Amino acid sequence: MVTxxxxxxxxxxxxxPCCEFSKFY
Known part of the structure; x- marks a missing residue:
């Protein structure tokens, strides 16, 4: 199951990355 x-x-x-930005803001 490589795919x-x-x-x-x-x-x-x-x-x-979206979660990280939501944490800072």
């Missing part, structure tokens, strides 16, 4: 793990890492890369 699944890749998609998870991809979405985390997009979602986590």
């Amino acid at each position: 699944t793990s890749f998609l998870v890492m991809y979405f985390l890369g997009l979602y986590l």
Whole structure:
């Protein structure tokens, strides 16, 4: 399931930065 793990890492890369910004603001 390489594609699944890749998609998870991809979405985390997009979602986590948003969470970080929401924490600071």
